[in-house]
Amino acid sequence: MAVASRANSDYGRFMDEINGMSLFPLWERVGGLKPGTKCVPAHWSYDTVRPHLMRAADLVTKKEASRRVLCLENPSLRGTTFICDSLFAGLQIILPGEVAPSHRHTPSALRFIIEGEGAYTAVAGEKLPMKPGDFVVTPAWAWHDHGNLGTTPVVWLDGLDTPFARFFGAAFYEPYPQDTQPLDRPEGESMAVYGMNLIPDEFVSDGHSTPVLIYPYERTRAALDSMAKAGKPHPAHGFRLRYANPANGKHPFPTMAVSIQRLPAGFDGKTYRSTGSAVFAVHKGSGTAQVGEETFKIAAHDVFVAPPWSPYSFRADSELELFSYSDRAGQEALGYWREQVE
């Protein structure tokens, strides 16, 4: 109908007139609904990025930078700071003696510790010492500052759901009046009180973020060890565990699901895809990630991203462990989540 009338000058005048009124006819839209975005598969080798993190540490003081972070920007999203449409990823470096001043924001944040010991994050009044492989939670709107009390640089991966907050026009930010917030909760409290399959009677969940603020790698590894002894690996994911919010069994964040998976040496996984955008950080081992049309050789501390509905699979040369976060929690809450194994 539209096609037949296109040559008609009445139609041309109609189009011109409605265009001037901020109106657009749906029947003229090209594209329409289909899964996936313009986000492309991308991979950052830690060996390549690390020297530039060290240079950044030389060139820019923590005072100048507040957070000394190199954003991993998707090649199709340059200028946004985002690794995919729904997630932020950055590598943050903090030198011995430095403090990253306290602030808070509506986006939720996670840290996955890459290298170095002696750094901590203070979150909501609790100091959380961090070691490689630990996963640390910063709930939305919680005060947080970081420090390095050790003798070597410490690097971690920051994962945030900033694009969600931006999308909804709800990206608030506030600096704390001092560099550090008061530590009014005992060290280790969130894990000791909420991380033992026990919940205080009076605890009322906000229904969003987990009350456990740190998931130490020591415990994660023990869980993976037991899982690997007890059963067979999933054909695509190997031995995979998701970090759970103990208050409701769901995800640690309202938007982000977070997982760790172990692929035994020689694992040659099936192809998998989901509507989720997922960011992976190699905790240890080496192998290959096939993501869409791309083949990435992956090694310890590399980061890569799998776009939504893009098929991916893994091969492990040595025992591989992959930490990952995705927008799955948000998609499940909204009813969009779908997945497919080969």
Ligand code: GTQ
């Ligand atoms: O450490 O608080 O990579 O607020 C981006 C935003 C890190 C942080 C980032 C942040 C932080």
